[in-house]
Amino acid sequence: MNDAALRWRRPPMIANPWWRAALWLGVGGYLIAAVGSLEINWQRIVAGMPRALEFVQAMAAPDFVSRADQIIDGVLESLTMTLVATVAGFVLSVPVALGAARNLAPAPVYLFCRAIIAVSRSFQEIIIAILFVAMLGFGPLAGVVTLAFASIGFIAKLAAEDIEAMDTRPLEAIRATGGSWAQVIHWAVKPQVMPRLAGITLYRLDINFRESAIIGIVGAGGIGATLNTAFDRYEFDTAAAILLIIIIIVLMAEYLSGMLRARLR
Amino acid sequence: MAVFTRDGELTWRRRDRREALQRWMASFAFVTLLLLCWQVIAERTLWDFVLDAPAQGADLVGRMIPPDLPYLQRLWRPLWDTFNMATLGTLIAIVFATPLAFLAARNTTPRFPLIRPIALLIIVASRSINSLIWALLLVLILGPGVLAGVIAIALRSIGFIGKLLYEAIEEIDTRSVEAITATGASPGQLRAYAVVPQIMPAFAGISVYRWDINIREATVLGLVGAGGLGLELMASVNTLAWGRVSTLFLLILATVLISEWVSARLRAAVT
């Protein structure tokens, strides 16, 4: 009976065995080439191990005190940068979002606004920060401008998608009453988009704080500069303290913005 | 909304007096806070530099054009390193994040106290710290180079993939879980038959999405010494070779757009 019995094996994802072999070879070949090009310097790694240990110990016993002034100053600067940049980003992204919504804007405006969004989203905050530091000099202003610019791409893209997905019937209704373009936006678009837009902005507030912690590395202000200095001086206990503060603030911001977003819905 | 009578006529206002006052106070407080923040920033700004900014900007743009295209030839190796940091980092992150997600999801976590909080803590810690900060630390420990970048990307991605994956696990259809339980399956078999098939599309989507983000992040890790295009960017900025900087920008832009396109196609294919 067993010989005559129908056998069954799970059919493979790729039916053609040659393609399957080629795929495995390709993946294997890539992994070997990629790992081979890592240029791992074992001596350097072994030499660095005491530092790793030191860092782990520092995480267990962070030092908030010896550089307290700089830490407080850096955190304060990060928070102010975050708030100002988010508000500025919000204000600037509203017109961009309206322009980048296919159902509201004429073609040239649409393309222009989409281009702004694409550029703003493609570059990491830290690259933008390099440019603004070169233009505006070191300090938090460069950071604010950087974060605001990055916020435009983020908020405007999500908001534009939202506007494109909204219910068009109220628009027609307001137009039918003889409303102007501005009135259509105010009475038909704003009520539909505002709750989501507020949610997106709060989410961006989170992200801006996280980013404000790193753009200091290239001189754009915030806690990142303090952190960078701590690492440069091998003060792992201070660095650990800063990292813990960042984690806690991020968690709090996430919790708060989550709560606010839930209420807005 | 408020409806009231004034001079014997029925009138309507959007908000009644108390509501309007509250809103006004809230706005006032917010604007004050904003101005205070702005003051902090303004105090720390050298306005002479800022006044000079338009000229500086124009000068910068002038130096960036034309881009130094022959320089591209020297960028293939850094580009390969950047790609590897993102890809290997994502693969390592997947290996660690998958079990972590099962430990963190409410419906698959072992019945053992403390495991779930610890898994969640690891996810949160990894997620809150940008890969650049991880790189900063790892360059000190492992020395400069691509390896530090790979691990930095992995450390940041574990939390990201872990979080999205455990949320996907918590959202699975409980009916098939119940059905597989009813056959007498062991906990391991339950995960293999009822959970894994259901989260496969989410898993693939999340991994590819993170890979796409990692390509972006890998382009800048070199700024702190972790190899790839960022290293060249740092060198070019430091030597004020703005033609090279603009070449790098174009290359980064192209890389990011291509990886975004690939990731969008792959994600569309799995769902």
Add this chain to the structure above:
Amino acid sequence: MLEIEGLSKHYPGTAAAALDNVSLQLEGGEIIALIGPSGAGKSTLIRCINRLVEPTAGRIVLAGEELTALRARELRRARRRIGMVFQEFALVERLSVMENLLSGRLGYVGLWRSVLRRFPQSDITRAFELLERVGLEGYADRRADTLSGGQRQRVGIARALMQAPELLLVDEPTASLDPRTARQIMRLIHELCTEHKLPAIINLHDVPLAMRFCPRIIGLRGGRIVFDGPVKQLDTTVLTQIYGDEDWASMAGEQADDDAQDDVASGAAVVDRGRAP
């Protein structure tokens, strides 16, 4: 065969008991329909038997083994002996029909064999036999989410029978199906239970279907058994006792109509079942 004594279930945070001191006995080969209004505790009762829902009090004994006293590992062994068919099929949608069937054997194979899908040939042979029996030959490698509702429920039934169970629990098998498919599915369950002399508890909201396919009826209301007897004792007085007031006479008329139609439809059903993809 199956003995339930004083079974009660309280869900935390609710005032009324979902099951209140339920006792019943089931002989070998007996098919019972469990009827009653929504919220009467039908699903809870069925799920207490294989302890997908943990009962608050009471004893359940299956063929001499007290299910309510088992610990995790023994409970899994006991669950292998109890097949279950679900309301919304509860297949793993992204797995193939064959994999869904083989999942019925999970209690019998180790983790690695099941992960690698290397089941004993006897299981695979059985799966092919059952696929043929439920009218799904040629569907083995189709993904479950490409099937129609009736086909999915056939897979669900085959999965339960893969376990070679001693008892079949069936939870609202027809609730997500159209009337004709519902009838075909009930007939299939009835035939299979008779063939295998398999006792079954079928939870049904459709009284005419229950009366047609199940010789014994148990009526639940508010977590208590209010009727337990052969189907011919189920008259309008009893139905009112179970469900409350309703014009039962007119429903009986509809049932007669359905029966007449069904004889015509059953010919088409055979054709439908035999069709390959």
